[in-house]
Amino acid sequence: MAECSALIEMMPLLLTESLDPAQRERTHQHIEACAECAAEWNAYRETWRVMEDLPVVEVPARVRDRFLAAAGIAAQQPAQSNVVPFVRRPAFKWIAQAAAVAVLVGGGWFAGRGTAPSFTPSDARIDSVSPIKPLSIAETRVVDANAISPEIEGRPDIANVQCSDCDASDNEISLQFDITSRWTVTGNPKEKSMVRLVSYMIENEAAITPRSSTLEMVRQAYSNPASANPEIASALAKVLRNDEHEGVRIRAVDTLTNLPPNLTLATASPTRDALIEALKSDPNPAVRLKAVEALATLAQSGGLDAQAVDTLRQKATQRDENLYVRMKAAEALRSIKP
Amino acid sequence: MKHLNDQELMRIVQSGDYSPASEIYDRYSGRIYNFAFRFLKNAEAAEDATQEVFVKMLKYANQFHGDAKLSTWLFSITANWCRDYLRKADNKPRETEEVLLSLPAPSEHGPDRALEQRENEQLVRRALQALTPEQREAILLSRYQGLSYAEIAQIAGCSEGAVKTRVFRAMETLKKTLAGDARGGDRWLNAVP
Numbered sequence: 001m002a003e004c005s006a007l008i009e010m011m012p013l014l015l016t017e018s019l020d021p022a023q024r025e026r027t028h029q030h031i032e033a034c035a036e037c038a039a040e041w042n043a044y045r046e047t048w049r050v051m052e053d054l055p056v057v058e059v060p061a062r063v064r065d066r067f068l069a070a071a072g073i074a075a076q077q078p079a080q081s082n083v084v085p086f087v088r089r090p091a092f093k094w095i096a097q098a099a100a101v102a103v104l105v106g107g108g109w110f111a112g113r114g115t116a117p118s119f120t121p122s123d124a125r126i127d128s129v130s131p132i133k134p135l136s137i138a139e140t141r142v143v144d145a146n147a148i149s150p151e152i153e154g155r156p157d158i159a160n161v162q163c164s165d166c167d168a169s170d171n172e173i174s175l176q177f178d179i180t181s182r183w184t185v186t187g188n189p190k191e192k193s194m195v196r197l198v199s200y201m202i203e204n205e206a207a208i209t210p211r212s213s214t215l216e217m218v219r220q221a222y223s224n225p226a227s228a229n230p231e232i233a234s235a236l237a238k239v240l241r242n243d244e245h246e247g248v249r250i251r252a253v254d255t256l257t258n259l260p261p262n263l264t265l266a267t268a269s270p271t272r273d274a275l276i277e278a279l280k281s282d283p284n285p286a287v288r289l290k291a292v293e294a295l296a297t298l299a300q301s302g303g304l305d306a307q308a309v310d311t312l313r314q315k316a317t318q319r320d321e322n323l324y325v326r327m328k329a330a331e332a333l334r335s336i337k338p
Numbered sequence: 339m340k341h342l343n344d345q346e347l348m349r350i351v352q353s354g355d356y357s358p359a360s361e362i363y364d365r366y367s368g369r370i371y372n373f374a375f376r377f378l379k380n381a382e383a384a385e386d387a388t389q390e391v392f393v394k395m396l397k398y399a400n401q402f403h404g405d406a407k408l409s410t411w412l413f414s415i416t417a418n419w420c421r422d423y424l425r426k427a428d429n430k431p432r433e434t435e436e437v438l439l440s441l442p443a444p445s446e447h448g449p450d451r452a453l454e455q456r457e458n459e460q461l462v463r464r465a466l467q468a469l470t471p472e473q474r475e476a477i478l479l480s481r482y483q484g485l486s487y488a489e490i491a492q493i494a495g496c497s498e499g500a501v502k503t504r505v506f507r508a509m510e511t512l513k514k515t516l517a518g519d520a521r522g523g524d525r526w527l528n529a530v531p
Contacts, residue, residue, distance in 0.1 A: 053458035059371040208382040247381045
């Protein structure tokens with residue numbers, strides 16, 4: 001029995017042919033003589049065989065492009081620290097630049113509020129209070145020096161610095177720079193500024209993982225009818241149409257499916273159109289499969305129009321369509337009540 | 339570049355010339371990506387991992403001494419990246435959509451075999467997620483990358499004995515999970531008449 005137990009532990013090594021010939025021979029002899037170990041060995045082999053059916057996935061070509069682009073940057077910057085080189089995200093350049101304004105303009109004001117207990121009251125009389133202007137997020141900003149606080153919070157990364165003195169007679173100089181800092185914007189998801197910012201992010205964030213995470217947040221925050229917003233739905237439809245990453249497009253479909261049906265069911269709805277278009281022409285069968293599921297879910301929520309049903313019917317019978325997409329389309333059609 | 343072996347390519351990189359980068363990428367990106375994808379069950383993270391592993395390879399090329407295989411060193415970087423990724427609370431493996439990314443083209447085999455393959459694929463993916471990250475790492479490197487226990491030990495930073503235990507426990511779990519699922523599990527495609 002102890003021999004059996006030791007032998008079973010060797011079975012993975014037997015599968016990878018890592019045993020030396022003598023051990024292998026001994027093990028096989030035991031298996032032939034012991035019914036229990038033979039059954040165990042068959043189970044191991046079957047498990048090993050089934051594992052073979054996990055397909056090899058091709059690396060998307062964009063990963064190579066991204067790596068070579070990053071390698072170009074790395075080639076010019078010798079290693080100095082244990083940090084992967086930062087790759088500029090063009091779509092978010094505007095945030096980096098606007099961050100300069102946030103740090104410099106807003107920083108002083110917020111810092112002042114945060115340190116209120118140490119504020120020394122004075123006898124100065126307040127004649128008037130200027131309304132605080134909403135802070136807008138902009139790609140570039142031009143500000144006067146007297147409009148910014150002299151306090152610089154933390155040590156923000158500054159790049160592309162340019163200094164100029166356009167007019168020597170006016171006693172002014174000009175500083176231009178990009179600044180990388182982090183913004184945290186908090187607010188009710190229904191607020192217009194928040195809706196606009198979320199929409200912009202899901203359409204423009206360059207990196208895949210955060211783009212996908214934003215979609216997940218949208219799914220949670222905007223699936224409630226009370227916070228539903230057509231602008232968010234339109235942004236998701238754009239992602240579904242244009243995003244190069246199939247994982248992100250799948251997530252967009254999932255998120256669209258979770259939106260309140262009134263945003264997606266209307267005949268003229270851009271989101272419904274985007275789902276139909278994805279089913280018709282998305283190059284990835286997984287996305288088309290998700291689109292079928294989404295349309296089926298919508299159908300159960302209140303019925304689909306003839307165009308959507310026709311598209312499903314066409315997919316269910318299209319010979320050169322992926323087998324799973326066809327099956328799902330047929331299944332969806334059966335679930336639609338006449 | 340194609341005629342140079344890994345060590346020769348890395349020596350060029352170590353001299354500051356990154357021209358072999360694309361050749362090294364072409365040799366190993368498939369294995370790195372598939373390992374990360376199966377480990378994390380997340381295609382997006384696997385893309386990020388693949389890119390960052392090769393960037394790190396260039397950046398820290400001088401830390402590669404040539405006494406180990408380049409593949410082992412690259413898998414070490416990849417495994418570290420994946421472990422860090424999973425450590426973050428919001429980066430747990432996902433359940434559904436990534437599975438769909440690798441839908442095989444059904445035309446290669448008959449529909450029956452394609453369906454069986456698809457079922458098995460889902461079963462295996464689910465079973466792999468039932469393993470601990472250490473077990474999953476060990477079985478993925480052993481089963482799909484063909485690495486020896488000594489190499490896996492180097493990558494995982496543990497003894498060969500520990501690798502042997504991890505692979506054995508992983509196989510035990512996989513065997514039970516796959517057998518259980520095959521008997522009465524949820525085979526969704528069967529539900530489609």
